[in-house]
Structure formats: C-alpha cells, structure tokens
Amino acid sequence: CLGFDILCSALVAMLSASLAVLFFPRQWSLYSGSKSTQELPRRLLNSQELSLYDGEVGSKGIYLAILGQVFDVHNGIKHYGPGGAYHFMAGKDASLAFITGDFTESGLTDDVSSLSPLQVVALFDWLLFYQRTYQTVGLVIGRFYSKSGTPTKFLLHVESLLAKGQQLKAKTEGEMLRFPACNSEWSSARGGRVWCSTKSGGVERSWTGVPRKLFHAGASGSRCVCVEDPSAAKENPNLQEYDGCSTHAVSCSLVE
Known part of the structure; x- marks a missing residue:
C-alpha cells in the first residue's frame, strides 16, 4: 500500500x-x-x-x-x-x-x-x-x-x-486456489523446511497436500506450492519434487 x-x-x-x-x-x-x-x-x-x-x-x-x-x-x-x-x-x-x-x-x-x-x-x-x-x-x-x-x-x-x-x-x-503456496521456515541451526497444512498461502481448504516446486515457462525460478494429489502431480511437467523428500511427505527439509 x-x-x-x-x-x-x-x-x-x-x-x-x-x-x-x-x-x-x-x-x-x-x-x-x-x-x-x-x-x-x-x-x-x-x-x-x-x-x-x-x-x-x-x-x-x-x-x-x-x-x-x-x-x-x-x-x-x-x-x-x-x-x-x-x-x-x-x-x-x-x-x-x-x-x-x-x-x-x-x-x-x-x-x-x-x-x-x-x-x-x-x-x-x-x-x-x-x-x-x-x-x-x-x-x-x-x-x-x-x-x-x-x-x-x-x-x-x-x-x-x-x-x-x-x-x-x-x-x-x-x-493459487489449485496450487496454494506452502509454508516455509529457515534457521541457521536446522536449515530450511517447507510443509503443507490445511491453511497455507492464504487458502483454507479441506486437504493438506504435499510440497512441490512449481515452474513457469520463461521464469528463472520456482515457487513452493501444495499439491492435493501427488500421483497426478507426476503428470504435470511444471511440478517437481524436492530433493531428498518422499513423494507423499507433507514436510520437506531443503537440501543445499
């Protein structure tokens, strides 16, 4: 403002x-x-x-x-x-x-x-x-x-x-409604973490979801989003799992 x-x-x-x-x-x-x-x-x-x-x-x-x-x-x-x-x-x-x-x-x-x-x-x-x-x-x-x-x-x-x-x-x-932003935190002791809950990115919903990187054509980076269906996410080339994080995990530690 x-x-x-x-x-x-x-x-x-x-x-x-x-x-x-x-x-x-x-x-x-x-x-x-x-x-x-x-x-x-x-x-x-x-x-x-x-x-x-x-x-x-x-x-x-x-x-x-x-x-x-x-x-x-x-x-x-x-x-x-x-x-x-x-x-x-x-x-x-x-x-x-x-x-x-x-x-x-x-x-x-x-x-x-x-x-x-x-x-x-x-x-x-x-x-x-x-x-x-x-x-x-x-x-x-x-x-x-x-x-x-x-x-x-x-x-x-x-x-x-x-x-x-x-x-x-x-x-x-x-x-944003389909792929709401995930939660994130960082500390010098524990490093970075991203996770999903029933409210993140200002979107309240009935599902939790799993963290994924969302890329856009022409964009230099990605943003962390929550995806409801991990299996369907595999079919979307713009969605990518976090390194070292299992497919169905709701929380991922960021690997540097």
Missing part, C-alpha cells in the same frame, strides 16, 4: 466489495460488464491549472489526479494539505507513484508506460478508491484526455493493459 497507512484499510475494504466502476466521464463497464446510465458533469483542466490546486497559501483548493481524472481531496486536507504525508501528490497527476512508491520529482509523473498489465490493474484499483471516497471534479488535458475531453490513444492502450491484467489476475487467482 506504498506506506499509505491511512488509505490501506479503506483500500482493502474497497477491494473486497463489488468492482463495478463508473470511469468518468464515459459510460464504462470493464469491471462489472454492465453500463451505468449516469453521466457526470465534466470540467477540463490543463496541468498548469491543476497545479493551482496544491493546497498552498493562495491556492484555489486541493485537487489531485490519477489516470487523468481529477478529484477534490479537500476533505482529506490533513493528508494532502501542506505538511500532510501525501501533500506531494496535490496539484498534479502522479499516477505512476501509486504503484512504484517513487515520490521523487521524476517519480511523481503520469507516465505509466512502464507498468505491467497486473500493475495497471492495481492502479485502477486506486482510481476506484478515489472515485468512492472523493468528489470527481473533471479531467486533465494531456496524456490521458484530449482538449475536447475524449480519451487519447495512450489511455486506450492503458485500458487494453487493464483488460489483459484482469485476465492474468483471474488466471493467477485460479492457480
């Missing part, structure tokens, strides 16, 4: 709720698959105009933008106002920093071209948090929206990454 202690609990609660999103100002449905009939009023600001809302003395208020959408965060003045922990985000679109945690001048940018599809999903989760928590003001003319308020090619590209990221996330979550 980037160290955002105030926002983390709200974000976690938000992520467990419905992911239906209204992406301002268009009628959007990537999360829910259903269109909203609501159309919000639109105000267009350039980056210079947005900078006038940084909360400093003489400013017009406190705004911040994420993915080109502008929010009035005055209700969070203790966080975004002068002296606040996140004041550096006021008056600008610092979309990239929400994911990288780079709050330097170069990191506080709206250029998210370096993000992976899964990181784009996380960024849109942040967007949803602001949509639910603060008042939407308008759009920033520039990287994401044109002078007429229409999406740019760059935004359309980011949206395509969002769709791809959602597919990858669904696949990953499915794999």
Whole structure:
C-alpha cells in the first residue's frame, strides 16, 4: 500500500466489495460488464491549472489526479494539505507513484508506460478508491484526455493493459486456489523446511497436500506450492519434487 497507512484499510475494504466502476466521464463497464446510465458533469483542466490546486497559501483548493481524472481531496486536507504525508501528490497527476512508491520529482509523473498489465490493474484499483471516497471534479488535458475531453490513444492502450491484467489476475487467482503456496521456515541451526497444512498461502481448504516446486515457462525460478494429489502431480511437467523428500511427505527439509 506504498506506506499509505491511512488509505490501506479503506483500500482493502474497497477491494473486497463489488468492482463495478463508473470511469468518468464515459459510460464504462470493464469491471462489472454492465453500463451505468449516469453521466457526470465534466470540467477540463490543463496541468498548469491543476497545479493551482496544491493546497498552498493562495491556492484555489486541493485537487489531485490519477489516470487523468481529477478529484477534490479537500476533505482529506490533513493528508494532502501542506505538511500532510501525501501533500506531494496535490496539484498534479502522479499516477505512476501509486504503484512504484517513487515520490521523487521524476517519480511523481503520469507516465505509466512502464507498468505491467497486473500493475495497471492495481492502479485502477486506486482510481476506484478515489472515485468512492472523493468528489470527481473533471479531467486533465494531456496524456490521458484530449482538449475536447475524449480519451487519447495512450489511455486506450492503458485500458487494453487493464483488460489483459484482469485476465492474468483471474488466471493467477485460479492457480493459487489449485496450487496454494506452502509454508516455509529457515534457521541457521536446522536449515530450511517447507510443509503443507490445511491453511497455507492464504487458502483454507479441506486437504493438506504435499510440497512441490512449481515452474513457469520463461521464469528463472520456482515457487513452493501444495499439491492435493501427488500421483497426478507426476503428470504435470511444471511440478517437481524436492530433493531428498518422499513423494507423499507433507514436510520437506531443503537440501543445499
């Protein structure tokens, strides 16, 4: 959560709720698959105009933008106002920093071209948090929206990454349920150990399973997972037993 202690609990609660999103100002449905009939009023600001809302003395208020959408965060003045922990985000679109945690001048940018599809999903989760928590003001003319308020090619590209990221996330979550992460420990006296139980990797289940190394094509390493059926696991070329560990053992000492 980037160290955002105030926002983390709200974000976690938000992520467990419905992911239906209204992406301002268009009628959007990537999360829910259903269109909203609501159309919000639109105000267009350039980056210079947005900078006038940084909360400093003489400013017009406190705004911040994420993915080109502008929010009035005055209700969070203790966080975004002068002296606040996140004041550096006021008056600008610092979309990239929400994911990288780079709050330097170069990191506080709206250029998210370096993000992976899964990181784009996380960024849109942040967007949803602001949509639910603060008042939407308008759009920033520039990287994401044109002078007429229409999406740019760059935004359309980011949206395509969002769709791809959602597919990858669904696949990953499915794999995590099928092959939940195992438990692990290490000590200088006993060395390393991996084991399975009815709850590991955040997945609670009725079966214990056995530890296996799970490899992915193109990946340099593997991760330890619990496999329910040891016999069926032998047929999967991406699953490998730990050296020195019997096929049906629920706990394996790591051989160095």
